[in-house]
Amino acid sequence: MSDKSVDIKPDDRDEAPLEDVVEKVASPVRKFKDSQVSSGIILLIATVIALLIANSPWQQMYHGLSELPLSLSLGDWTLSHSLKEWVNDGLLVVFFFLLGMEIKRELMVGDLKDISQSSLVLIIALGGMVAPALIYVSISGVINPEVMRGWGIPMATDTAFALGLLALLGNKVPGVAAVILSALAIVDDIGAVLVINLFYSDALAIQPLLYGLLVVSLMVLLNVSGIRRPLPYFVLGIALWYLVLHSGVHATTAGIIAALFIPSKPAVKSRWFTSQMHKLLNRFERMDKKEQSIYEKPKQHQLVEKAQESARLSMTPLQHWTSRLEPSVYFFIIPVFALLNAGVTMPDASLGNLLSGPNAAVWMGILLGLFIGKPIGIGLFAWLGIKLKLARLPKDLSMMQLVGVGWLAGIGFTMSLFIATLAFEQSDLLLKQAKIGVLTGSLFSAIGGSILLLIANARAKQSN
Incomplete structure (x- = not known):
């Protein structure tokens, strides 16, 4: 997330009577919100709360809240879903919309624009998706073929958690690692979206799809x-x-599709903005009188409004809407999703019984897919790509550090939980097993990746 705060010195403020007191409280909150780790911390808190409540005397209240019906109606028309379904099929669409805009930007001007430069990311992302799926399939196929539907769960990476943890490691990790992990997560998300639509959607209803194509055509026309x-x-x-939502394709796909047609060009060129702002600033300065506030000078206020409009015309909707949506997505939508989906009630059986149960293939397959499959797949595909001269390792990143980054990519969480709800929505037992696998696999991956990156940093210092 970008830092959009404005640095204002105390002498430049025109403060209200209690503003100084409020500012002392608000300033640390703003700094936390703008930090890279903040969204990951909020997500972690929401997860812990969900787990605690789901395993407390209030667990029935928790599950009852998730299934609480919520309806919208107008005349004879009614749209009714549970609170959890509204979040997973409604609010989460906004997350996918934001994700779609980020993907579009990466493909147009970001790390994925040039195939020759992004070849390493594309190769390791493929390895990071294939290996976890193969591990899950090999385990579930041997132990319980009925749970094969969960093969897509360990393929995903949770960008907020992974980047937040990387930020906590600070200067112990080279800056290029964050670039690699960000681009890797974007490619990973593209793969997850394809998997959701190809393998976890219901039977198609043609009429809503045709109407949907008409809506898409109108969005293209707007663009x-x-x-x-x-x-x-x-x-x-x-x-x-x-x-x-009514076509059989998963509703979150609407967010990705809509994002592709958000304008990526500003209304005016940057030189117009520079010229316009110079003119407005000169006029503003000529009108400025220190003994009067802008409230007493309507014409000066109009100049400020013109400056705001000039700035709006100079921004691309794609970037502007992305920055506007980020706080609500990362500090509200994703935590609410975690609150309603991460709360798995742990079984009364011992760990030994859990591991040896008939449905343990789900738990074990996801855990090993995230914890073992991600780093092995990313490391192996990176090695092959470099040996075959299809990619090259950045000069400031060692192979050990790349594997450490790959291990952090095993933090599946948000997207993995979402795919789990699609894969096992008809079985509470399998869904419970899947959630346990996602939580434990993500936790072990976070620990393993952090330790390996710290070891790699210590070795790099010794060799220098």
């Missing part, structure tokens, strides 16, 4: 017509979500 206001895209996005 090529140079319309950059959010309202038309919002209205069409809601319509697309409703149609996709």
